[in-house]
Amino acid sequence: xxxxxxxxxxxxxxxxxxxxxxxxxxxxxxxxxxxxxxxxxxxxxxxxxxxxxxxxxxxxxxxxxxxxxxxxxxxxxxxxxxxxxxxxxxxxxxxxxxxxxxxxxxxxxxxxxxxxxxxxxxxxxxxxxxxxxxxxxxxxxxxxxxxxxxxxxxxxxxxxxxxxxxxxxxxxxxxxxxxxxxxxxxxxxxxxxxxxxxxxxxxxxxxxxxxxxxxxxxxxxxxxxxxxxxxxxxxxxxxxxxxxxxxxxxxxxxxxxxxxxxxxxxxxxxxxxxxxxxxxxxxxxxxxxxxxxxxxxxxxxxxxxxxxxxxxxxxxxxxxxxxxxxxxxxxxxxxxxxxxxxxxxxxxxxxxxxxxxxxx
Amino acid sequence: xxxxxxxxxxxxxxxxxxxxxxxxxxxxxxxxxxxxxxxxxxxxxxxxxxxxxxxxxxxxxxxxxxxxxxxxxxxxxxxxxxxxxxxxxxxxxxxxxxxxxxxxxxxxxxxxxxxxxxxxxxxxxxxxxxxxxxxxxxxxxxxxxxxxxxxxxxxxxxxxxxxxxxxxxxxxxxxxxxxxxxxxxxxxxxxxxxxxxxxxxxxxxxxxxxxxxxxxxxxxxxxxxxxxxxxxxxxxxxxxxxxxxxxxxxxxxxxxxxxxxxxxxxxxxxxxxxxxxxxxxxxxxxxxxxxxxxxxxxxxxxxxxxxxxxxxxxxxxxxxxxxxxxxxxxxxxxxxxxxxxxxxxxxxxxxxxxxxxxxxxxxxxxxxxxxxxxxxxxxxxxxxxxxxxxxxxxxxxxxxxxxxxxxxxxxxxxxxxxxxxxxxxxxxxxxxxxxxxxxxxxxxxxxxxxxxxxxxxxxxxxxxxxxxxxxxxxxxxxxxxxxxxxxxxxxxxxxxxxxxxxxxxxxxxxxxxxxxxxxxxxxxxxxxxxxxxxxxxxxxxxxxxxxxxxxxxxxxxxxxxxx
Numbered sequence: 001x002x003x004x005x006x007x008x009x010x011x012x013x014x015x016x017x018x019x020x021x022x023x024x025x026x027x028x029x030x031x032x033x034x035x036x037x038x039x040x041x042x043x044x045x046x047x048x049x050x051x052x053x054x055x056x057x058x059x060x061x062x063x064x065x066x067x068x069x070x071x072x073x074x075x076x077x078x079x080x081x082x083x084x085x086x087x088x089x090x091x092x093x094x095x096x097x098x099x100x101x102x103x104x105x106x107x108x109x110x111x112x113x114x115x116x117x118x119x120x121x122x123x124x125x126x127x128x129x130x131x132x133x134x135x136x137x138x139x140x141x142x143x144x145x146x147x148x149x150x151x152x153x154x155x156x157x158x159x160x161x162x163x164x165x166x167x168x169x170x171x172x173x174x175x176x177x178x179x180x181x182x183x184x185x186x187x188x189x190x191x192x193x194x195x196x197x198x199x200x201x202x203x204x205x206x207x208x209x210x211x212x213x214x215x216x217x218x219x220x221x222x223x224x225x226x227x228x229x230x231x232x233x234x235x236x237x238x239x240x241x242x243x244x245x246x247x248x249x250x251x252x253x254x255x256x257x258x259x260x261x262x263x264x265x266x267x268x269x270x271x272x273x274x275x276x277x278x279x280x281x282x283x284x285x286x287x288x289x290x291x292x293x294x295x296x297x298x299x300x301x302x303x304x305x306x307x308x309x310x311x312x313x314x315x316x317x318x319x320x321x322x323x324x325x326x327x328x329x330x331x332x333x334x335x336x337x338x339x340x341x342x343x344x345x346x347x348x349x350x351x352x353x354x355x356x357x358x359x360x
Numbered sequence: 361x362x363x364x365x366x367x368x369x370x371x372x373x374x375x376x377x378x379x380x381x382x383x384x385x386x387x388x389x390x391x392x393x394x395x396x397x398x399x400x401x402x403x404x405x406x407x408x409x410x411x412x413x414x415x416x417x418x419x420x421x422x423x424x425x426x427x428x429x430x431x432x433x434x435x436x437x438x439x440x441x442x443x444x445x446x447x448x449x450x451x452x453x454x455x456x457x458x459x460x461x462x463x464x465x466x467x468x469x470x471x472x473x474x475x476x477x478x479x480x481x482x483x484x485x486x487x488x489x490x491x492x493x494x495x496x497x498x499x500x501x502x503x504x505x506x507x508x509x510x511x512x513x514x515x516x517x518x519x520x521x522x523x524x525x526x527x528x529x530x531x532x533x534x535x536x537x538x539x540x541x542x543x544x545x546x547x548x549x550x551x552x553x554x555x556x557x558x559x560x561x562x563x564x565x566x567x568x569x570x571x572x573x574x575x576x577x578x579x580x581x582x583x584x585x586x587x588x589x590x591x592x593x594x595x596x597x598x599x600x601x602x603x604x605x606x607x608x609x610x611x612x613x614x615x616x617x618x619x620x621x622x623x624x625x626x627x628x629x630x631x632x633x634x635x636x637x638x639x640x641x642x643x644x645x646x647x648x649x650x651x652x653x654x655x656x657x658x659x660x661x662x663x664x665x666x667x668x669x670x671x672x673x674x675x676x677x678x679x680x681x682x683x684x685x686x687x688x689x690x691x692x693x694x695x696x697x698x699x700x701x702x703x704x705x706x707x708x709x710x711x712x713x714x715x716x717x718x719x720x721x722x723x724x725x726x727x728x729x730x731x732x733x734x735x736x737x738x739x740x741x742x743x744x745x746x747x748x749x750x751x752x753x754x755x756x757x758x759x760x761x762x763x764x765x766x767x768x769x770x771x772x773x774x775x776x777x778x779x780x781x782x783x784x785x786x787x788x789x790x791x792x793x794x795x796x797x798x799x800x801x802x803x804x805x806x807x808x809x810x811x812x813x814x815x816x817x818x819x820x821x822x823x824x825x826x827x828x829x830x831x832x833x834x835x836x837x838x839x840x841x842x843x844x845x846x847x848x849x850x851x852x853x854x855x856x857x858x859x860x861x862x863x864x865x866x867x868x869x870x871x872x873x874x875x876x877x878x879x880x881x882x883x884x885x886x887x888x889x890x891x892x893x894x895x896x897x898x899x900x901x902x903x904x905x906x907x908x909x910x911x912x913x914x915x916x917x918x919x920x921x922x923x
Binding site: 050051052077078079080083084085087088089091092093094095104105108109149152153156 | 820822823825826827828829830831832833834836840841844845
């Protein structure tokens with residue numbers, strides 16, 4: 001329904017620049033995620049889009065409308081921006097019932113009584129809270145309160161929906177359920193969604209595109225979830241996307257050796273000669289008794305569907321994950337202290353200098 | 361937040377302007393009613409005759425009676441606060457941490473002296489232990505002696521009655537700290553092999569020591585600022601403290617001397633409060649911040665359980681029920697000293713009070729003053745707290761500090777400030793009811809700011825932001841979200857200002873004039889003139905109103921606030 005355009009946004013608190021020359025376009029109807037560690041400024045940008053903060057410099061457009069301009073000291077008040085927000089702490093009003101909470105935006109818009117009732121009931125039913133209309137927030141669980149907040153944000157049919165870490169306070173099962181529902185509601189309403197989080201699982205699950213910040217607030221990569229996972233720009237993105245192994249390697253004519261040893265890790269290293277850093281996921285570390293370089297088993301954790309190993313490779317540590325069924329079938333279960341051999345299935349190469357600074 | 365070239369949308373600029381207008385008006389008012397008069401006290405104390413001088417202070421220290429009053433104030437308050445410390449701390453430990461029965465009831469009873477005005481308490485104690493008092497007579501009948509081995513009109517009597525009305529302060533701070541103390545500290549001590557007693561001695565008490573000290577210093581300030589008790593019990597014994605000397609100096613009238621003594625009183629109380637704040641900060645290092653209700657372990661007292669229980673019950677009764685019962689009994693006896701029999705009971709003193717023009721006038725005056733004081737301070741306090749807590753405006757933080765400052769100023773000093781500031785043109789309030797209103801506003805502003813701040817801090821700002829995102833403007837957000845949410849807190853806070861203002865004595869006794877009496881003044885004058893039973897009848901009415909008020913506050917605030 002509306003795209004969000006951020007042009008050269010600056011924002012500082014005191015002497016600290018929290019947002020530095022940030023530009024981004026979020027497409028109409030897209031589910032876009034800001035992913036980054038806490039303190040990277042992602043929430044500040046969300047609050048500027050919502051209208052709670054004003055950029056020092058730069059402009060923000062929603063649709064074709066200029067809503068904030070640092071240079072012109074202009075900021076459209078939040079209530080006139082046609083945006084829905086779901087807050088991290090729900091912000092469901094404790095003195096209003098579920099119905100009254102959800103109906104409030106329509107009440108402010110002076111929507112006709114009949115229509116208000118019908119639209120509120122529809123929204124409440126959509127988030128699965130039918131028959132809970134007359135309850136007060138203290139009679140609801142955290143997940144139910146979050147649903148009220150979601151219904152309240154969507155009921156006025158905003159063109160943009162902002163979600164500020166909305167699933168943080170929920171337990172793992174609810175979190176999984178809610179992220180599907182958010183996705184379904186987003187498609188249903190066709191609303192442009194900006195989702196702010198530090199949890200890469202949620203980001204991968206619901207986003208059309210993800211923007212990854214580093215802790216200084218710089219953009220590291222923007223792309224589709226699978227792009228970020230499969231083709232990360234650098235080791236920082238690789239590490240952010242999941243549990244990772246990083247090993248220093250010495251590459252000579254397509255052959256990669258573990259640094260400081262003669263162990264051949266890969267003979268398919270199609271990168272420059274010299275110092276490189278290789279990365280691989282624990283699920284891509286293949287354990288066996290015969291093939292590959294020698295490693296020592298330090299710790300084993302049985303996680304149900306798989307075994308989680310911590311291996312030492314000389315001075316380095318490697319995590320490996322093995323499917324329980326495969327391990328049992330191939331009799332590949334190791335005890336701490338045992339020796340095993342490993343090969344790396346899928347390797348991603350990074351520049352050694354950059355990796356050294358950030359992940360090693 | 362500010363906008364140099366004003367290119368804001370109409371709605372936002374309105375909201376901004378309105379907040380600044382509110383703030384500017386409140387600021388001007390604060391300067392007028394708080395800063396200007398208080399500054400006067402300090403300045404005037406250094407003026408003698410025509411120029412700046414220390415003559416007034418020389419007068420204080422050269423006249424032995426005045427100098428003695430300062431010394432009396434200090435040692436009387438110090439002794440009082442030591443007794444309050446020992447009593448308040450032990451009672452808190454017994455009631456919070458041991459297995460004595462009826463702990464909740466005892467806790468409420470021990471808090472009651474906090475709600476009873478000390479001067480009414482002092483009157484009750486003279487009825488009990490005075491020469492013709494109920495307990496004195498019982499003692500004489502029991503032992504067949506001609507006299508009792510005590511005298512309530514003495515320094516000892518003042519210290520004991522004062523301690524009775526100051527120990528709840530220590531009790532409240534210490535039991536609060538005990539409640540917030542992480543029980544795992546004590547559990548760790550038990551696991552290390554210490555028994556319950558050693559754990560209390562080596563872990564619990566050291567950990568709440570900052571709170572014990574903070575409470576003790578508050579008791580010191582309460583004692584040194586009190587007028588009613590040393591006035592009702594001390595004038596007869598020729599025992600004078602600063603507050604009563606200032607009262608006498610104003611009767612002469614010797615304004616410069618009163619002012620100099622007021623400054624000394626303010627400095628002593630201020631110094632104690634300064635140290636008290638340090639201790640309060642020290643305690644926060646030890647307490648659990650989460651506010652999670654931790655379940656403290658209780659210590660089994662074994663064979664001491666019942667003896668200690670009866671001791672606590674005795675203290676609780678003398679702190680709460682006994683003085684109230686004595687007051688009520690005195691008010692319904694036919695004449696003071698009459699044998700207690702059904703045929704000697706009468707309601708004539710009440711009907712006399714209700715027909716007494718002065719008493720009716722005083723009731724009306726106190727009611728008007730208390731309603732206005734509560735309403736105005738709560739309104740201003742809500743504005744200041746909102747702007748500092750929610751809008752995070754820097755100017756509001758300054759107002760917050762200015763409005764809270766009078767907390768450190770003894771009532772007597774505030775009264776002197778009012779006389780100095782408002783008894784000369786252009787604003788002549790002295791001799792009218794309104795000078796007392798001015799004093800009450802200064803006195804109760806800190807309470808209002810404190811309660812409104814606490815109430816607003818509980819409301820997360822995202823509740824407001826959610827309303828803005830729902831399309832509501834600033835005023836609509838105030839009306840639909842903020843005000844309904846803080847209403848219970850505002851009502852409770854209003855009553856918590858109304859009640860002490862309704863029965864105020866220390867300031868009113870210095871500021872009243874013929875025709876502008878307050879309830880406190882009438883009770884004091886009646887008692888002073890020997891009309892014990894009239895004083896008792898009016899006191900009983902006041903106590904009843906306080907009880908009703910407390911019940912309402914507890915209902916409204918769901919038990920979170922109460923005297």
